[in-house]
Amino acid sequence: DGGITQSPKYLFRKEGQNVTLSCEQNLNHDAMYWYRQDPGQGLRLIYYSQIVNDFQKGDIAEGYSVSREKKESFPLTVTSAQKNPTAFYLCASSIDPPSGQSYNEQFFGPGTRLTVL
Amino acid sequence: KNQVEQSPQSLIILEGKNCTLQCNYTVSPFSNLRWYKQDTGRGPVSLTIMTFSENTKSNGRYTATLDADTKQSSLHITASQLSDSASYICVVSANGGFKTIFGAGTRLFVKA
Numbered sequence: 001d002g003g004i005t006q007s008p009k010y011l012f013r014k015e016g017q018n019v020t021l022s023c024e025q026n027l028n029h030d031a032m033y034w035y036r037q038d039p040g041q042g043l044r045l046i047y048y049s050q051i052v053n054d055f056q057k058g059d060i061a062e063g064y065s066v067s068r069e070k071k072e073s074f075p076l077t078v079t080s081a082q083k084n085p086t087a088f089y090l091c092a093s094s095i096d097p098p099s100g101q102s103y104n105e106q107f108f109g110p111g112t113r114l115t116v117l
Numbered sequence: 118k119n120q121v122e123q124s125p126q127s128l129i130i131l132e133g134k135n136c137t138l139q140c141n142y143t144v145s146p147f148s149n150l151r152w153y154k155q156d157t158g159r160g161p162v163s164l165t166i167m168t169f170s171e172n173t174k175s176n177g178r179y180t181a182t183l184d185a186d187t188k189q190s191s192l193h194i195t196a197s198q199l200s201d202s203a204s205y206i207c208v209v210s211a212n213g214g215f216k217t218i219f220g221a222g223t224r225l226f227v228k229a
Contacts, residue, residue: 006160041221042222088158090160105163108162113158
């Protein structure tokens with residue numbers, strides 16, 4: 001999985017609870033991303049970070065929050081405001097942020113499956 | 118609207134047979150196109166990446182083609198193996214990589 005770890009692999013949450021998903025990379029990549037994957041749909045971008053202490057909302061950021069205090073770590077918190085949080089969550093990293101270069105290959109972690117009970 | 122459409126949604130083939138998966142996109146301005154393989158419950162793994170000037174790229178039994186004029190790509194799998202059973206995702210980046218659009222994937226089942 002390219003030096004990116006996500007934990008836990010499976011996570012169960014009761015309605016109304018916040019939960020934090022972990023993502024760590026040892027690839028020395030500057031950029032990190034969080035995606036959500038639902039059956040029959042392409043991956044959708046939640047948040048991304050191009051550099052430490054900076055992050056940007058993606059296409060579906062409502063109900064989620066992130067932090068980037070260290071280059072290696074980009075945790076995602078699913079808050080109680082997220083109306084439909086049950087999904088497969090994927091973290092990714094790339095060596096550079098998007099900068100007009102042709103190649104910006106993203107390497108993915110193994111994913112966390114979150115189920116709201 | 119930037120879109121990536123893949124076909125078929127799912128495909129069942131016998132072990133040893135070849136198959137071709139399709140990807141049509143309306144992403145502009147085009148930067149690059151990637152094919153990923155995603156095993157069930159795992160993260161996607163990159164198979165090939167192509168820029169505007171490349172029209173074919175191989176990775177073992179996987180060969181991707183790109184027609185930038187018609188905005189179509191295909192992934193051809195030769196002599197399929199049981200381990201090829203997975204989802205194959207077409208990903209197109211636009212605007213110098215600032216925008217990445219994922220297709221919904223094709224689910225391939227290889228039967229013995």
